[in-house]
Amino acid sequence: MEDTRAWSDGPKGAEAADPGGGLSGLLGGPGGAARRAVTGVLVCRYCGEEQFEVTARECFCVGCCLPLGVEDGDVYGPETAWRLRPAAAPAPGTATEVLRCPAGHDLFQVAAAYTLGADGRVERLSVGLRCPADGSLRLFVDDARVEPVAG
Numbered sequence: 638m639e640d641t642r643a644w645s646d647g648p649k650g651a652e653a654a655d656p657g658g659g660l661s662g663l664l665g666g667p668g669g670a671a672r673r674a675v676t677g678v679l680v681c682r683y684c685g686e687e688q689f690e691v692t693a694r695e696c697f698c699v700g701c702c703l704p705l706g707v708e709d710g711d712v713y714g715p716e717t718a719w720r721l722r723p724a725a726a727p728a729p730g731t732a733t734e735v736l737r738c739p740a741g742h743d744l745f746q747v748a749a750a751y752t753l754g755a756d757g758r759v760e761r762l763s764v765g766l767r768c769p770a771d772g773s774l775r776l777f778v779d780d781a782r783v784e785p786v787a788g
């Protein structure tokens with residue numbers, strides 16, 4: 638089976654011509670489901686920063702250190718609460734380890750793709766990472782199922 642979370646090369650530079658610098662292509666996937674919504678590069682809602690430190694389950698803003706909300710639904714909107722069903726459990730002992738690109742950089746731009754159900758709720762989540770220093774791309778969350786949490 639192909640490891641969809643392996644790194645791949647993308648356009649280099651912080652301001653790539655493609656909005657998202659290849660992230661939208663990474664998240665679009667073959668066939669592109671009709672109800673799939675792909676975001677551009679996500680921006681921290683608290684401080685406007687667009688680079689994040691990434692651990693096994695969450696992305697943290699480099700500006701204010703607050704989580705993006707990949708794991709609890711905040712990434713989609715303040716009204717949304719979900720629990721992420723891990724597509725692959727992180728290896729023991731790596732949960733707090735900071736992810737690095739193959740060249741060793743540890744700050745990433747982040748974009749998400751949401752697959753919506755018939756009722757408009759998010760059913761599945763993919764999150765892509767892009768190293769702005771060298772353009773490396775990787776899926777962080779690969780089409781994981783999300784379970785709504787009663788608020």
Ligand SMILES: [Zn+2]
Pocket residue numbers: 681682683684685686698699700701702703
């Ligand atoms: Zn922030």
Ligand SMILES: [Zn+2]
Pocket residue numbers: 738739740741742768769770771772773
């Ligand atoms: Zn890098």
